Amino acid sequence: MTIDLTQFHQTFFEESLEALSDMEAELLRIDGHMSGRRVSDEFKADNESLNIIFRAVHSIKGGSSTFGFEIVANFSHVLENLLDDIREHRCKTTRNLISTLLHSCDCLRTLVQNSQNGINTLPADIDKFQVNLENLQETGCEVTPDRRRKTRGIDKNNIGNWDILFTPNKNMLSTGNDPVRIIRALKNLGNIKSQLDINSLPSWNKINPEYIYLSWNIDLLGPVEKSLIENVFSWVADDCVLDIKRNNSVHNPSASRPEHAIDSGTGTNAPAPGVSGNGLEVQSIRVSTPKVDALVDLVGELVITQTMLSQFSEEITSESIEKLQLGLGLLERNTRELQESVMRIRMLPVGFALNKLPRIVRDVSTKLGKKVKLDISGEGTELDKSVIESIGDALMHIVRNSVDHGLESPAERINAGKPETGAIHVQASQKGGSVVITIEDDGNGLNRNLILNKAIEKGLVRDDADLTDEQIDNLIFIPGFSTASQVTGVSGRGVGMDVVRTRISELGGHVEVTNNPGSGTKLTLRLPLTLAIMDGLCVKVGSQVYIIPLLSVIESLSVPEHEISRPAGGSELVPFHSEYLPFLKLYKLFNLSSAIKTTTDGIIIIVESENKKIGLLVDEIVGQQQVVVKSLETHYKRVEGVATATILGDGEVALILDISTLTNLVSHKHYQDHMLKAAS
Amino acid sequence: MDNTNLADIKEDLDNLEQQYLTFRLSDQDYGIPILEVQEIKGWTAVTPIPNSPHFIKGVLNLRGTIVPIIDLRLRFNLERKEYDQFTVIIVVNISGKLAGLVVDSVSDVVNASNEQHCEAPEFEGQLNRQFIDGLVQFDEKLLILLDISKLADVDDLADMSSDLAPDADLEDN
Incomplete structure (x- = not known):
């Protein structure tokens, strides 16, 4: 039978985009360590960061080729080769290289999104960039051809015939993995003999069609390197019990167990997922296990309380009234806690919205020739998922504005007696029933004369109006207002702060601006914890x-x-x-x-x-x-x-x-x- | 598949019995497919929705879900009647959307096969014909089968509310 893979596409897209975010964050971290060095200086990035980046690209490559997104697979393959060279220190890690990698991250994101929208063509600029990447790998990294492939020294002890016991976790199919594909991949390594163990198969009426109840005992006749086998299983390492044993003798299946030998290629016994891939886009949310556990516990408590109360109600006497009231109190408490727990499931760390900011700051400051240090704190503060999704753009606007209008150029800053590097501090914290996010820069603050003149010029205020400082500061939120004397391509199109205010008000929040002319601007967003x-x-x-x-x-x-x-x-x-x-x-x-x-x-x-x-x-x-x-x-x-x-x-x-x-x-x-x- | 098989299936379809919930509205019996009925509950006070069509009585809290309540008498332009202890709200589920229908009383559940079903005749001046799915002769009484989806169509309701004369005081300046 064939399995409709399209049902897993959504998961693949989500995971790929997440992986790309991780990759971007790591690249920016490396970039941060390298700041202050010249662009061509070499820097040894720590292996952990590189591994994260490599894993991200690797999983996108694997997923895309599985699901037949050739373009994504090709691009990530080229990128993976380059990353491999970096990881093996065959390539100098320079700031230029990081820029290239960031750009390739963007390209890959575009490609993934294109696939998501059903676009299957390779945009010309990305095509060109891909060729550049390949060239970079050929030339930029000083690689000797013989070291190109088979880099890791082959460990003789790790070659031979293998006896693999592969027991997938019941819900492995839900992660988009398919044992048949894994067994097929093993077949590419050498001759295999596979035995299916159906011992844990429950009776028909207890079967959950989305679960796997099978395990395989696979003999792989080598010689094969152990790491290659591990690679095959690397996708499912967390979703199965895997035992790889060296086995030089030909495996003799024990006849005591009921077994079906299946042809490794066809996988006729592959369990059928019960979900039909109707291509509906489902909004999903990832929830940490402790949150769900708390909920399960509470529901249990609630059931117990409910049982208790219904027992009392059957034999109600004047004495049991007290017990009943006790029970009702318990029920009330459980219900309230249950409600809070359910609400908590929708809560995500605000870091999801803040993690786009480092990239924006880097890009904008590089373009404008400014030096900026972005400092984010309080990323762990939790906010409702829908609020987080809605404030991302607003935050980007604000931070972009801070870099563009707020912070001065290095020369101006030195003249003003400030450190050369400007600082933007983004802080999130919970205050009572709301979450407060402040974005503070140590730039020049808002120029009130400029704002007032601009507002009068645009007819937003009468020229004889006598406004307080605070009123002038708030003019930046009026639609159509922008002080940038020229449109910079970064900001200054007159949409910006009014969009921010509208967006925040829609969520039931507030924006405030605090202006210290000469020493900085502070924007305070006050958001409700939840919309529910x-x-x-x-x-x-x-x-x-x-x-x-x-x-x-x-x-x-x-x-x-x-x-x-x-x-x-x-x-x-x-x-x-x-x-x-x-x-x-x-x-x-x-x-x-x-x-x-x-x-x-x-x-x-x-x-x-x-x-x-x-x-x-x-x-x-x-x-x-x-x-x-x-x-x-x-x-x-x-x-x-x-x-x-x-x-x-x-x-x-x-x-x-x-x-x-x-x-x-x-x-x-x-x-x-x-x-x-x-x-x- | 051969023809005899097809004929069998057709015959089966004709004999297929569907169950209908019957209810009364000003001395006439109506029926709706029972599969579309979620539950029946007694009349309780509802929260009126400002500036909605007159037949929308308001919204009701149905165990945490907010459900619009439609008075079928008013929907069919019948005479208004005081709600009493027989007044019943039939909660119907039309492809996921819930709506409550206020009727005089519920009567019975009857079986009717497709064979018994006959088209509603053209009769003049009948505005409500669009809601009628067919007629069934039952116990020497005429049962009018209703097309629930048209009756509680939200888009339709929206259209009707926009026909309402806008409140002159809406723009208070």
């Missing part, structure tokens, strides 16, 4: 309870009706500190009757989204609580003004308001007028 649970303010409108995300709430006020201004045009404005804000009457918006209709009796909640503030008129504040976010769209559809829903303690559904839609209902023009009014 949030703090909400419960408000009542008529008979309904709505939830306002607490992160958007600024203040609540009670305003007598006579203090509401009603300028011509039908709008109503509520005074808020020195500003006047528009406000929405929720009962009108949601067509609810019997609600409080005046601001004297109700309460106005001031909310903010994307730097716009508005008021919402509600009847009363019910309280503040953590809510579990539930999608409305799963079974219904998007509802205007409502983001999602949640379930309250009494089991009723409450809708969570979408503050950004509501603030946008108050027109953009209105907002700008109001901001100018506030500013002047």
Whole structure:
């Protein structure tokens, strides 16, 4: 039978991209050690780093040839040869070489992504680069031809006939490996005789079709080098029990065991995976085993508590009430812990988002001729997977901006009495229910005069506006604003900080900028730990309870009706500190009757989204609580003004308001007028 | 495969009995395929969704899942009726999407073969014909079989809600 390999493609792509990230990180680490040396200086990289890089390329090569991605396989083969030479110190490790390797890492990533998108052509530039790589290997590395192949001295003790006992772990198929392929590879090394052991095969009704229950006893008639055999199994080393024994006599199968001799080539007994490869892209998440174990334990506890409670409920007497309450307390605790554990499964270290930064810094600083040292701390801080995926681009924007606009050139820095190398410090930490990421550079800070002039020039601010320093600093977040006097190709296209702010607000977070002119800029991102649970303010409108995300709430006020201004045009404005804000009457918006209709009796909640503030008129504040976010769209559809829903303690559904839609209902023009009014 | 075999299969198909859950709406019996029914529960209060079509009563918490509830009387433009102890929500599962249908009461589960099935006749002025899958004569009563997927089609619902006159107060300035 044939196995549909396409079901493993997704795993291959994911693993390859991960391997490339590892490779990139290691290259940058080596590069970091070499910084300060001249580009042509030789540097002995430590073997561990080189091995990681080599393994990454090797596994991509193996996987791609297995799945028939020829282009990827060819490229990685060339790269692997080069890396092999480096590893064997037949090649000088210079900074130039590291640059080449980084570029090849990019090329390989492109190729893998192309394969993922079904593109099977080799882009011309990569083709050219591949030829360069081959030439580099031929010329750049001083290799004597006779040392080219068979580099490791052959150990006579490791040659001979082998008796291989190969017992795959039950779930080996799920890692994309196939014993048949391994046995075929062994066949290429020499004559083999394979015996199948089906002793551990369970009865038919207990079979899980995705598991392997078989093991093989393979005689390999050499002479074969042991390391070659180990190479064959290197893919599955972690997924099987392998015993390779020297065996000079021809193996005599013991007749006591029921055995099927199978033809090693066809593998008729290969277990069939039960999953159909329908090519659906499945979002996956890798979870550390302890997290899952904790969850399994908790579920066990929960089951026990549940059993206990149902026993009590059968024989309920006045004495057992106490026990019942005890049990309920236990159940409550277990449930809460279970919920926390489940949430933790979605949590990943924020390092996944931060590990792209070293590369950006290296590329941008090299292009601009600046010297930059990037310092990352707190990578272990955990954040929800979806948050991590969404902030990657924002972080890249910020760091790119810091290198481009924030840090000065080496000469300028020396003039200003600063060290020649600029420093960017990225720090992640958890503060209460949110994660704070700060990006701090010791550059020149924001030039407020330049920002103000630019904003006036672009008509974003009136020229007679009198803004505070803080207000000027915040102008960088306005759409269409960019101070770069020329577009540098690195940054300065006027999209950047506003994208960052929008992205972070979408996640329910905040961006703040702290500016120390002359000595640096600091950006602070405050992100919710998770998107699945949030703090909400419960408000009542008529008979309904709505939830306002607490992160958007600024203040609540009670305003007598006579203090509401009603300028011509039908709008109503509520005074808020020195500003006047528009406000929405929720009962009108949601067509609810019997609600409080005046601001004297109700309460106005001031909310903010994307730097716009508005008021919402509600009847009363019910309280503040953590809510579990539930999608409305799963079974219904998007509802205007409502983001999602949640379930309250009494089991009723409450809708969570979408503050950004509501603030946008108050027109953009209105907002700008109001901001100018506030500013002047 | 030879022809006799095919004929057999066809005959089997014709005799194939399907089970239908029957329910009442203003003295008329309706049926929906029982395989599409997930569960039946009594009427409980729902949370209304602002600015939705009038027949969407709101959303309900069904053990952690939020499910829209459709009043079938209002969906068919029948007269509104107070909910009582017989009022029932039939939770249907249409290719993964859940929806609750509010009906007057549930009656029975009946078997009907494809043979008994007949096309709904063209009748004039009948807006709801698109929801009708067929008719079955059962116990001297007429059972109207409904096409659940059309009834609870979310895109359709979305279209209908966009037909609603937008609230004039939406733009409050």
